[in-house]
Amino acid sequence: MDKLGSRCPLPGYPRPSVFICLLILIASFLTYPMLKTLSLQLHSTVTGSYVSGTYSIVFVNCPNEQIARDIARAILDKKLAASVNILPKASSLYFWNGEIEEATQILLLIKTKTSKVHMLSSYIRPKTQRACCSQL
Structure with missing residues (x-):
């Protein structure tokens, strides 16, 4: 028992x-x-x-082709992307100060690993903000 x-x-x-x-x-x-x-x-x-889910494409607008090339080369030098396509003359419409604006911009298609998107974004954001503000 x-x-x-x-x-x-x-x-x-x-x-x-x-x-x-x-x-x-x-x-x-x-x-x-x-x-x-x-x-x-x-x-x-x-x-x-x-x-699926391991690679991403990041779209970045640039004000002119020289800035687009500079950013593309820097991204590739830092190994933040495998490839960058530069597409000229993308028409952009956007709101600015409550009005609809239209501009011609250069579009970057950046092919990278999804794990690098955050680093890429952190690297690009200050450069594109500086470039856009200097064009105003």
Whole structure:
């Protein structure tokens, strides 16, 4: 009887195996997004292949072609992107001081890893703000 009593849970408590399974199930649901992201990045790194969500295209407007070329070269020198396309004469319409304005700008299409978008944005933002303000 002692052996049987030691294996049975106390009344009112769930069996340990059910509790452990429930805990594992909850932990799996909570960590799934992180594990999925890590496994996709590992797969992409090991195989060198494209995995959805690992690469991004960033669009940046520049006031003229010289500034666009300077920014593109700097981005590539710092290895913040794999490629930059410069598309001339993009027509832009935007609100400025409550009025609709129209301007011709140069569009950069920057191809980079999604993991580098934040660094790229932090690097470009001050340069484009300075360039745009100097053109006003």
